[in-house]
Amino acid sequence: MTGYNLLEIVSSCIDLAEQSGKIIRDIFNSGTLDIKMKGEDDPMTVADLKSQQHIIAGLRNHWPDIKIVGEEDCEVPPTQTFPDRTKLQKYSDSAPKDYLNMNKEDVIVFIDPLDATKEFTLGRVHCVMTLIGITYKGVPVGGVIYQPFVDADGLPVPKEQASQWVGRLVWGIVGIPVENLKDKRAPEDKGKVIIVTTASHFNQDIENSIQKIQPDKVLRTGGAGYKTLMVIENLADVYLFSTVGTKLWDIAAPHAILSAVGGTLTQPSGKPVNYTDNLSLVENKNGIVVTIGDHQKYINLLNK
Ligand SMILES: Nc1ncnc2c1ncn2[C@@H]1O[C@H](COP(=O)(O)O)[C@@H](OP(=O)(O)O)[C@H]1O
Ligand SMILES: [Mg+2]
Ligand SMILES: [Mg+2]
Numbered sequence: 001m002t003g004y005n006l007l008e009i010v011s012s013c014i015d016l017a018e019q020s021g022k023i024i025r026d027i028f029n030s031g032t033l034d035i036k037m038k039g040e041d042d043p044m045t046v047a048d049l050k051s052q053q054h055i056i057a058g059l060r061n062h063w064p065d066i067k068i069v070g071e072e073d074c075e076v077p078p079t080q081t082f083p084d085r086t087k088l089q090k091y092s093d094s095a096p097k098d099y100l101n102m103n104k105e106d107v108i109v110f111i112d113p114l115d116a117t118k119e120f121t122l123g124r125v126h127c128v129m130t131l132i133g134i135t136y137k138g139v140p141v142g143g144v145i146y147q148p149f150v151d152a153d154g155l156p157v158p159k160e161q162a163s164q165w166v167g168r169l170v171w172g173i174v175g176i177p178v179e180n181l182k183d184k185r186a187p188e189d190k191g192k193v194i195i196v197t198t199a200s201h202f203n204q205d206i207e208n209s210i211q212k213i214q215p216d217k218v219l220r221t222g223g224a225g226y227k228t229l230m231v232i233e234n235l236a237d238v239y240l241f242s243t244v245g246t247k248l249w250d251i252a253a254p255h256a257i258l259s260a261v262g263g264t265l266t267q268p269s270g271k272p273v274n275y276t277d278n279l280s281l282v283e284n285k286n287g288i289v290v291t292i293g294d295h296q297k298y299i300n301l302l303n304k
């Protein structure tokens with residue numbers, strides 16, 4: 001076979017995301033985040049950088065030429081990390097055959113080394129995640145997300161109980177059932193329409209869109225990955241961010257897992273997102289809408 005094998009790439013990304021989680025936890029515990037501002041409300045820390053360097057160096061050791069789009073602009077020193085490519089071998093018979101020998105030109109790995117950096121710098125670490133998404137022919141097909149600051153069920157743990165930060169991994173490949181997910185909807189929220197949106201990048205466009213849906217509840221928290229996982233686990237019906245701000249690396253990994261469980265992510269118009277390595281097109285300029293069901297109903301409301 002001459003193409004890339006998605007099972008091997010996702011297997012490696014699982015190792016690298018878990019290792020990055022440890023890097024992120026250690027830097028948080030050190031207390032030295034070395035915060036730099038890339039733009040207004042757009043911080044980057046040394047944890048973002050070290051996490052991305054670790055992931056890219058590990059991928060390059062196996063796939064020197066694979067297309068990678070990472071959030072941070074940084075040099076990548078070589079490492080001796082050779083991630084395990086074999087963890088998912090048992091799915092070789094059940095995985096979609098196309099994904100076992102993917103044309104190299106059509107594969108892109110999107111890396112968000114630390115999603116929810118703003119919240120991270122404020123110590124609200126439960127929503128921090130490392131996100132690695134793999135797209136094939138412009139569509140997310142594999143995703144790995146790792147939450148460093150939660151317990152094994154993904155529940156927040158305060159920093160006074162840091163020893164319980166065992167972390168949580170979720171990976172998904174479209175066509176293979178996703179493990180390690182729960183329906184977390186509280187009984188009193190059954191039948192309600194719940195929107196989740198940004199905590200730290202809110203604006204009037206988003207407020208106007210929320211009004212069109214007339215939800216019963218609006219939750220605000222950090223991280224594109226965390227909010228998408230809330231939809232996947234039924235804590236919210238819609239993740240709505242109807243404005244410029246998120247980038248392809250924020251959504252590639254969670255989108256793949258969402259697709260694997262039957263959910264939908266589009267632009268607010270209902271048009272699909274096109275995943276490309278053209279750096280002038282990595283912004284989700286029109287925003288995103290994420291649902292686990294009734295997607296068209298919400299798109300209709302947003303466009304009426
Ligand atoms: N106005 C804005 N400027 C820069 N980045 C934005 C933004 N709005 C959203 N984002 C990006 O979208 C992601 C989710 O944002 P939010 O937590 O507000 O929902 C964050 O990813 P990072 O933390 O990986 O940079 C954040 O940087
Ligand atoms: Mg950032
Ligand atoms: Mg992000």
Ligand SMILES: [Mg+2]
Binds near residue numbers: 116
């Ligand atoms: Mg980030």
